[in-house]
Amino acid sequence: MAEPAKEIVVDPGLDETIKKLTSEKIEKTINKVLTKGAAARLKVYMQTCVHCGLCSEACHFYLSHDKDPRFSPVGKVKQTLWEIVKRKGRVDGEFIKNCSRIAHTECNVCRRCSMYCPFGIDMAYLLLLVRRICALLGVVPQYLQDTVNSHAVTMNQMWVKQDEWIDTLQWQEEDAQDEVKNARIPLDKEGAEIMYSVIGPEPKFLAQLLGNISMIMTVAGMDWTMPSFDGWDNSNMPMYSGDFENMARVERKHFEAAFKLKVKKIVMGECGHAFRGAVYDGPKWLAWKEPPVPLIHAVQFYYELIRDGKIKIARKFEQPVTIQEPCNIVRGRGLGDMLRYIMRAACEDFRDVYPRYEHNYCCAAGGGVINCGPPWKKSRVEGNRVKAEQLKATGAEIVVTPCHNCHSGIEDIINYHKLGMHVKFFSEILVDVMEIPDELKAE
């Protein structure tokens, strides 16, 4: 049985920050959260849970650690929130550090466990509540906090400066024109049908994805735009650190950009957590019941383009390919069939996974866990052995991951567990197989 605490992980975001905590501050902060921030919902969950442990089998960390109960969802809540409540907030810094380790690095808040709970208790909510307490006390893994700081300053998660953003779009537009005549990334086009938004890693590390969408939009004849100003990034790490004020600020900026550009809908790139932030958590903090501008994920957008014949497939992708289903768009939104539709439309040899759809395992990178950075990488990849086994069983060579966290997380799992596979975003396959009409082919 794996021991969670055997390997000491050095993380100044936890080790150093707890030195500043006093028992008074901890108690006051906890009691404020428990009585004002979470009172009714927490009480219902606490009183409903019968400690049956049925949630355990849902968790990839639990399964990958040979069913060590400390990694079960209920085990994580028991070690953190139940103790906090039981002790009325009278816990010390080391306890808070342990809470952060469990809540920030060993739970992806993927909500698979809620489906296994006979009462449907949202275990992820309870772990997010622990994160909130930790965040209010300043105890957040260093790399995750740095990403939150980036969001607070730049409204994007990768410290992308304003000039870097626009410059990247402009050279990606020029690159796209090498393939598709008149391909554009129209900036600040007021009244466009669609605002396309992405997450910070695209301009920072994966700029070719911006060129890809320029080609896809041009071939599909879409009326679209991207903001040259803040609000272009739809991702949201403050949502996962527990800094809800900055979570809200980022989401507000995203939707205000759409208002300013007078678009009718937002299409977001291939990212799962960003979808959750923009559709659920962000709007609700801000008092919007629904996103104030309709918003769809790239998987749905590609599905509609292919279904409606706006993008035609010239030749199918030949390598055996499988999928990673992002929790926030499949379990959280039910896009599993659309994902399979586009995979079958674009790929010759699509090999499905088991378990699948809403029962699929999380990538173990989501929920901000991969953003906790290199110190926690080993525990993350070891915590998802079941995903490695699941992917290996498909015999596929390529894993399509329509989510940035899944993309990086699955790549790490492939490398660590030596699966010999590769990851791709769906757009990378689509630009490879789509038909470019002769009149749009670059000379």
Place this chain on the structure above:
Amino acid sequence: MAELESFDWETKEKLVADINEWRSKFPAIYEFVVSNDGEKISAPVRTEDDEFTACVNGETWENTFEKLWSLKFGYDDRLAGLSRKDDEWTVAVDDETWEESFEYAWNIQLSPDGKSIAVNIKGENGYGIALNGKTWENGFVEARDFAISPNGKFTAAGIQTKRLGEGDIFGFAEGIWTVAVNGKPWERNFLNVWSITFGSDSSTVAAEVRVGEYEYAIAVNGTPWNKVFKCVWEPIFYPQGNDVLAPVQVDEGWTMAKNGELIWDRKFVQTWHQKFSPDGQKIAAVVAPEFGKWTIAIDGSSWNRTFKDAVLPPVFSPDSKRVAAIIKENNRWTVAVDGAPWGEDFDMIWDPVFSPSSDRVAAKAEKEGKFCIVLDGKPGKQAFENLWNPVFSPDGAKLLIRSIEDGKYYRRVVPVEEVY
């Protein structure tokens, strides 16, 4: 502001430019802009030589560029845009470029009278602001966004005061961000600064500041209010003097604060986009009295009617007695005036415009791919390919309509009773 009196209110119809001809001349035409008086239409165009320039009423600038974008007409009807030549960026104004060029320039803004033009820049000394071709003397690690003063003489931006190592969360927590006015930083640093704004006298600057990880305030000329809040949104100055108004979040919800003191009794689930009436006596803001219900509050008292999806910033009538706002419900857009929504809804609608006498409201709207003028809730008879916001004549009897039909740009002056 543009002098409405100087506009031609007599010529009923003017065909200003045949865009179809442009299409035969240029391989690519980008986003159109029109002047306030409607006499000019322009767009960045790509020439046969694969260069960019501006086309104004069918005539191209002599200067060509590797890139030209973000064209804007100022209120004085000068045309300005961001241009790149020899891999250096600068501002082009009416076919002349600033002498100084930069590694990068973006976010072009014009002062209210259109006489001053400013941009964010990245240059040899780092990041800063260039105003009318003159760059701040001090460069910074980073400068984001900026505000331009009402008199057009000053600029202020959020700046990073020192470099931060990768992942240095402790350095960040010390506070390395502040506001620089004309390149001179405030003395005090903060975790974050956002939403910088000038007072009416152009000498006072306010911004949202984050004074602790979960403590927010408004700072005025570098000094934060003596009260902190759970969160704050964009501050605005009172029309006269240096008092500052901002939405703030307290335990009971969101409300409005003046210089840190709560001035509305009522608390809302959300409050933002506050505006002063032209006479300075009233404050209107977008509020959510309940979760998922949006409306406008005037001096803390909300309209009876609420709307499900969203309400956009309020617009006061010139006499300060009426308020209109864009509303969205069931994914349909329209305008509500004094709490009453127009009967017809649209695929999209633009900011409402009051007549000078405050009795009429007009807006540009889109339905089924065509644009129309909506006057007091009733769509006009004509549908357009493209349309810009309507402008009332000084006597309120006519509307200036700037539109594209059948590939031709027209400037029309229409008596309001002939809109329908």
